[in-house]
Amino acid sequence: MFGFGRKKKQATDWVDLKTQPVPEGHHLLEVNDLKMYFHTQDGVVKAVNGVSYTLDRGETLGVVGESGSGKSVTSLTIMGLIDMPPGKIEGGDVLYRGRSLVKMTEEEMEHIRGNDIAMIFQDPMTSLNPVYTIGRQLSEGMILHRGYSKQQALQRSIELLQMVGIPNAEQRVKDYPHEFSGGMRQRVMIAMALACDPDILIADEPTTALDVTIQAQIIELMQKMQEENGNAIIMITHDLGVVADIADKIMVMYAGQPVEFGTAEEIFYEPIHPYTWGLNRSIPDPVIDEKRPLTPIKGNPPSLVNAPAGCAFSPRCPYATDLCRTEQPPTYVTETGHYSRCHYAHDASFVSANAPETSRTKTMLDHAADAVAAAQEGGEA
Amino acid sequence: MLRYIARRIIQFIPVFLGVTLILFVMQNVVPGDPIKLIAGEKKLDPQTEINLRASYHLIETDENGAPIFDEEGNTIETPLWKRYISYITGLLHGDLGRSYQQNGKEVTKILSQKYPYTFKLAVVAIVLESIIGIAAGMVSAIKRYSAWDVGVTLVTSGLVAMPAFWFGMLQQLFWGILMKQWTGGGFYLPISGTGGPYAEFPSWVYYILPALTLAAVSTAYTARIMRSQLLEVLNQDYIRTARAKGLSRRAVIWRHALKNALIPVVTYIGMDFGGMLAGAILTETVFNWPGVGFETYRAISQRDWPIVMGSVTVIVIVVMVINLIVDISYAFLDPRIRFDGSNNE
Numbered sequence: 008m009f010g011f012g013r014k015k016k017q018a019t020d021w022v023d024l025k026t027q028p029v030p031e032g033h034h035l036l037e038v039n040d041l042k043m044y045f046h047t048q049d050g051v052v053k054a055v056n057g058v059s060y061t062l063d064r065g066e067t068l069g070v071v072g073e074s075g076s077g078k079s080v081t082s083l084t085i086m087g088l089i090d091m092p093p094g095k096i097e098g099g100d101v102l103y104r105g106r107s108l109v110k111m112t113e114e115e116m117e118h119i120r121g122n123d124i125a126m127i128f129q130d131p132m133t134s135l136n137p138v139y140t141i142g143r144q145l146s147e148g149m150i151l152h153r154g155y156s157k158q159q160a161l162q163r164s165i166e167l168l169q170m171v172g173i174p175n176a177e178q179r180v181k182d183y184p185h186e187f188s189g190g191m192r193q194r195v196m197i198a199m200a201l202a203c204d205p206d207i208l209i210a211d212e213p214t215t216a217l218d219v220t221i222q223a224q225i226i227e228l229m230q231k232m233q234e235e236n237g238n239a240i241i242m243i244t245h246d247l248g249v250v251a252d253i254a255d256k257i258m259v260m261y262a263g264q265p266v267e268f269g270t271a272e273e274i275f276y277e278p279i280h281p282y283t284w285g286l287n288r289s290i291p292d293p294v295i296d297e298k299r300p301l302t303p304i305k306g307n308p309p310s311l312v313n314a315p316a317g318c319a320f321s322p323r324c325p326y327a328t329d330l331c332r333t334e335q336p337p338t339y340v341t342e343t344g345h346y347s348r349c350h351y352a353h354d355a356s357f358v359s360a361n362a363p364e365t366s367r368t369k370t371m372l373d374h375a376a377d378a379v380a381a382a383q384e385g386g387e388a
Numbered sequence: 389m390l391r392y393i394a395r396r397i398i399q400f401i402p403v404f405l406g407v408t409l410i411l412f413v414m415q416n417v418v419p420g421d422p423i424k425l426i427a428g429e430k431k432l433d434p435q436t437e438i439n440l441r442a443s444y445h446l447i448e449t450d451e452n453g454a455p456i457f458d459e460e461g462n463t464i465e466t467p468l469w470k471r472y473i474s475y476i477t478g479l480l481h482g483d484l485g486r487s488y489q490q491n492g493k494e495v496t497k498i499l500s501q502k503y504p505y506t507f508k509l510a511v512v513a514i515v516l517e518s519i520i521g522i523a524a525g526m527v528s529a530i531k532r533y534s535a536w537d538v539g540v541t542l543v544t545s546g547l548v549a550m551p552a553f554w555f556g557m558l559q560q561l562f563w564g565i566l567m568k569q570w571t572g573g574g575f576y577l578p579i580s581g582t583g584g585p586y587a588e589f590p591s592w593v594y595y596i597l598p599a600l601t602l603a604a605v606s607t608a609y610t611a612r613i614m615r616s617q618l619l620e621v622l623n624q625d626y627i628r629t630a631r632a633k634g635l636s637r638r639a640v641i642w643r644h645a646l647k648n649a650l651i652p653v654v655t656y657i658g659m660d661f662g663g664m665l666a667g668a669i670l671t672e673t674v675f676n677w678p679g680v681g682f683e684t685y686r687a688i689s690q691r692d693w694p695i696v697m698g699s700v701t702v703i704v705i706v707v708m709v710i711n712l713i714v715d716i717s718y719a720f721l722d723p724r725i726r727f728d729g730s731n732n733e
């Protein structure tokens with residue numbers, strides 16, 4: 008798995024891709040029909056099966072789906088952090104500023120990671136190395152990618168900690184991770200990810216492990232940093248409510264596949280996939296009324312090894328027909344690029360008859376925004 | 389930190405008293421009269437025997453050291469508790485008594501002659517164990533399921549299952565005897581003793597087989613602990629964080645994984661060193677190595693209780709000091725551990 012690599016080439020002969028213009032006709036990040044399968048003893052796990060999207064600077068993409076739907080594997084594949092084997096890219100490509108990340112060597116990817124594309128993870132309690140100080144862990148990337156001296160890097164670490172709102176930063180850089188609360192550690196993770204001013208920040212469920220009150224603060228911090236730096240954000244979550252407020256585009260994933268992709272407005276007000284309807288209905292509503300009780304989607308996600316023959320959602324879909332159970336749905340794309348993998352997505356009468364009522368009004372989004380605002384009023388522990 | 393050390397030392401006192409007391413009581417239960425054994429096969433002259441018992445304070449004496457007799461003209465045995473108290477008193481004055489067998493030689497002198505051999509052997513063994521064990525475990529973890537890993541697993545399983553003395557004897561047979569035959573005396577290793585000015589080999593050669601024997605089983609454990617720890621650490625979230633920063637695999641292993649993985653390994657090696665300093669009775673006996681282990685073994689078989697008591701006393705203290713050092717070294721490896729009594733978690 009981990010080999011004793013040869014000594015890494017110095018950064019001097021490498022030109023940071025983030026300083027290069029995005030070539031004509033390309034986006035900052037383009038994921039095209041990406042497929043990442045795991046070859047295990049139990050069979051082939053199709054963890055990512057045909058994911059496509061584009062992303063530009065300043066944009067936020069929300070990736071939403073149940074646990075196990077392939078959200079993390081998708082982003083780790085982009086980062087080149089999936090061990091191969093057992094993983095294998097079975098198709099598709101990832102283009103960053105027009106360059107294929109899939110075809111890059113490990114050495115080239117080391118320049119990209121942390122420098123052009125940075126990532127923060129779900130559990131801030133375990134994502135920092137317990138035996139080194141925060142300052143040392145913050146400095147590492149800057150020493151590596153920017154050629155800073157230890158002194159410069161430490162100085163910059165203090166500034167970064169101040170930027171992400173950690174009080175008494177001069178003292179705190181010398182502290183160890185266990186001396187910080189969960190919310191504070193996630194702030195440290197954000198500071199660490201932004202240390203080299205990346206183009207893209209991938210946040211893999213950054214608030215799932217945190218208290219509700221702190222969740223909103225972390226999201227707000229990421230937005231504020233985005234306004235200052237202009238980076239793109241890929242926000243992964245299993246809770247559609249979390250991205251309600253901040254995403255420009257949303258990709259809904261189910262069983263390794265994107266089942267619906269569109270702008271946040273499209274996903275919230277005009278969703279055309281039954282799974283998205285289910286997600287919309289299951290957003291916890293701060294003002295639960297009897298007419299619209301919380302409706303979680305019944306059943307469990309399918310096995311990724313023996314996927315159902317037809318639509319992957321068919322075992323749980325209330326509208327499934329024989330066609331659904333036998334044939335894979337095609338991708339139906341609207342003029343705006345809003346797409347859905349459902350046999351009936353093109354059928355306006357089917358959609359209007361079955362889509363949740365609230366999703367076509369603005370109340371849903373307003374409620375979600377209220378929830379965030381209410382949470383922000385609470386202080387961080 | 390100082391308070392922690394003081395507390396540990398205070399906690400240690402009852403343990404020490406308990407261990408020595410048990411041993412003291414055992415002296416009286418184990419068959420064989422040590423004073424009668426001094427003369428070996430011969431019969432001891434009754435007056436000499438009384439004088440000997442008096443000089444070792446086994447019977448009551450007056451201020452001049454002359455034995456006291458009861459009405460029937462028999463000597464009066466000193467009660468156990470009195471002897472224990474005088475042992476403790478002596479200990480506090482740095483006096484561990486005198487040997488029964490070696491013409492009343494002072495136990496402190498005997499031990500100070502033996503301890504350097506045990507210490508040097510232990511250091512060589514621990515260096516071998518650390519280097520070979522850690523390196524083998526690391527390579528196994530990094531190249532998991534490779535031929536190397538399978539080989540290490542097989543060898544370590546074999547070593548763990550093998551009694552140390554038998555492994556030592558196999559070594560003697562192979563390197564000392566068979567090798568000598570096969571090469572017609574061209575190449576072989578010494579299998580006994582420590583060399584000396586007139587010895588066949590330079591002194592260091594005498595360390596090879598005893599040190600290998602002493603280190604064998606612990607090296608196997610070290611390699612296994614290192615392998616499993618490194619594999620576990622490499623699965624941790626903070627390793628993924630380090631990779632996401634752009635560090636190479638190699639840098640991640642050396643800078644992020646190793647220190648974490650070493651914490652339990654260092655504990656094991658430290659405890660093991662304590663054990664080796666307690667004298668490797670089997671290894672020292674098999675190789676005629678003149679250390680405390682061999683000496684203790686000999687003393688037990690000859691019922692030379694002062695030596696047994698003395699070496700156990702020193703061993704208990706040494707082991708306790710080593711354990712304390714290991715615990716303290718934790719704090720340097722793992723910042724989550726602090727000795728101020730409060731828990732940071």
Ligand SMILES: Nc1ncnc2c1ncn2[C@@H]1O[C@H](COP(=O)(O)OP(=O)(O)O)[C@@H](O)[C@H]1O
Binds near residue numbers: 073076079311
């Ligand atoms: N190394 C691996 N080997 C085999 N299967 C894996 C591996 N990593 C992830 N998977 C599988 O890929 C699927 C998607 O996982 P993941 O992307 O982590 O889901 P999530 O959407 O919760 O982030 C899961 O079914 C998981 O079991």
Ligand code: SF4
Binds near residue numbers: 282320322350
């Ligand atoms: S294709 Fe059929 S089963 Fe699948 S989501 Fe659409 S209606 Fe449901």
Ligand SMILES: [Mg+2]
Binds near residue numbers: 075080
């Ligand atoms: Mg995940």
